[in-house]
Amino acid sequence: MSAASPAARRGAATRAVLYAILLVFAVIYLMPLYVMLTTSFKTLEEIHQGNMLALPGEWTLAPWREAWGSACIGLECNGVHGYFFNSIKIVVPAVLISGLLGAFNGYVLTKWKFRGHKVVFGLILFSCFIPFQIILLPMARVLGLLHLANSTGGLVLVHIVYGIGFTTLFFRNFYASFPDELVRAAQLDGAGFFTIFFRILLPASVPIIVVTIIWQFTNVWNDFLFGVSFASGDSAPITVALNNLVNSSTGVKAYNVNMAAAMVAAVPTLIVYILAGKYFLRGLMSGSVKG
C-alpha cells in the first residue's frame, strides 16, 4: 500500500461507500430485533419513559418468566409454554413425514419412472401454487370427517399435505442429478427398492434434507392461518397464542411480556437456521470437493 495508484484509491473509495450503505441497511434490518430484545428485558415503568432505543437501565427476566408461565391468554393465565409445546408437537412430525414422503416421491419419480410420471410430478408441483386461503373450507370439512378438527393431529395432517408439493420438488430435482448407475449397481448387488432408497440415496442426500428441514420447519412453525382456522383453544400453536396474548387486554399493555413471548416464538426457527445452516454449507462443500 506504499504507492497507491489513483485507480486503486478510487477502488477503495467505492468499497467504503458500498460497505457504508450495507451497514445502514443492516442496521435498519436489525433495528426491530434490537427493540424487541431490549424491551423484553425492561420493566414496564422504564418502557413508559418512552425511550425505545435505550438499553435497559435495570435488566430483568420477569417479562420472560411471565410470558412463559403466567401471562393471560384469553381467560387462562398459564403463559405460552403449553402452546410452544403444541407447536413442537405439530412441527416435528409434520416436517419428518412430509420430508420423508417428498424424498420417496423424488426417488420414485426419478429412478423408477412409470408411465405418466411427468403428469404426476406436474400435478404435485401444481400444489405448490395453491394459495392457503383456497383450501381452508375443504380442509375444515375433511378434518371434521376425520374427527381431527381442533387437534394438533389435524394440523400435522394439513401441513404434511401442504408440504408434500415442495418437498417432492426439492428431492426430485436433487435425485434427477443422482447417477442412475448407482441404482443399477445396487440392483446387481441384490438391493431391493427400499434398501436402495434407505442405504444408498438417503445417506447421500444431506444437503437437500437440510434445505427441506429449514423450509418446512419455518413454514410450519410460522404458520398462523391454518393454526387459527383449525386449532383454536388448547391445541393452538404458538403463533396463534402470541396473537391472543397480545390481544388479551388486561388494562395496561405489557409490551415487555409481549416482546418476550414474540422472542420465544421466534427462537426455534433461528436455532434451526443456525444449526442446519452450518450442515447445509458443509454439505455443499463436500459436494464440491468430490466434483
Place this chain on the structure above:
Amino acid sequence: MSFLHINNVHKRFGETHVLKGVDIAIEQGDFLVLVGPSGCGKSTLLNMIAGLDSISEGELLLDGRCINDVHPSRRDIAMVFQSYALYPSMTVAGNIGFGLEMRKVPRKERREAVDRVAKLLQIENLLDRKPGQLSGGQRQRVAMGRALVRDPQLFLFDEPLSNLDAKLRVDMRSEIKQLHQRLKTTIVYVTHDQVEAMTLATRIAVMRVGELQQLGTPHEVYDDPNNLFVAGFMGSPSMNLVKARIVEHDGVLVAQVATGDTTLALPIVRDREALSDWCGRDVILGLRPEAITDPASANHRDGNIHEAELPVDLIEPTGADLYVVTTLGDASVNARMRPGTPLRPGERTRFAFDVSRMVVFDPESERRIRDEQVVDSALEETA
C-alpha cells in the same frame, strides 16, 4: 454347449431397432470384448446380459440356463460401471461388502472376503476411506473389488477405463489382463477403443449399428476381417484401402493399381479361388501399414514380397517406427518402416509389399472376398 450364449437377441426401443439379432457364444474363461463406435448397441447388449435392460426377442443362456427373465441380482453376474458407481456414503469396505451384505453373508465371512479382495487389488490401506477421497485409479480398483468379491460366474465391464488418463489407462489395462489370467474368470467387456479390444480379448465381437460384424480371436479380426468396416475399425494407423482391378497376367492373378504414370501389379496369393471369379472387375485392396515396409525390413523367406518404387509424400517418425506416406491409386497409403531409414519427402524409394497379408473386398457389398477355407490352411498352401 457354450458357457454364455447370446442367441439371436433383438432390442427395440419403440420404433428404433437397436440390436438386430446378435449371435455370440463364448466358453468359460473367455475374455469377450464388444467393440464398436458409439451407438452400435454394445452397451445395450451388456445391460441386457446384466438384466438392466429387457430382451425384446431372442434368448440369453448362461451355463445352460436361460436367464432372460431372471432378476439381475440372481443372475450370478457382477458389473463394473463406466462411472464406477461407488456408493458415496459408504466406506470402501462397505462398498465392496455391500453385495455380500445383501446376500446375508455373516459379518465375519464378509470381512474376510473384503480383506482378500482388497489384498488382491492392493487397496488394503483404503478400506476406511469414502469414495470421495479416492483418486480415479483407486476408485476403479474399488469398483473392480466390488465385482470380484462376489465371485460370480460372469463379469461385465462397461468401458471401465474411459474415465482415466492415458498413462493410468495402460496400467489398469494390463492389470485387468493379469487379473483375468490369474483368476480364469469369464469376462464380457465393452469398449470403443480397438487397442483395448486387441490387447485384452480372447474373443472380439465387432459391432456396428446393432449388428455383429465379426466374432473372432484378435488375430482373426485383425488379419482376416469380414468386411471393410472391421478392416477400417481395427488397427491404428488403420488399414490402407486402395481401389484396384483383378486381372490375369500370364496365368497369374494380380491386383492392378493404377498409380500416376505406372501401374502396380500385386500378385494374389490369398483367396485365389474366390478371386479368380473377379477377373476384370474392380475391387478394394486392404493392406496393413506393417505389410508395406522398406525392402531391408521385409521378410523375404516366403517369397511373398513384391517390391515397387513409389514417391515419398510424408514422413511421420513415432520413435519406435517410421510411418511413410505414399500414394497408391488415388489413396494415401501408410507404410511402416524401420526407424532411421534415410528418406526425404519428394524422393522416390522402394517399398516392399507383403502380398500374403493382402485382403480383398467387394466394393459394392463391402464384404470380404475370400475362399471357403480356414485362413491358416490357405496361408500354408501359398507358403
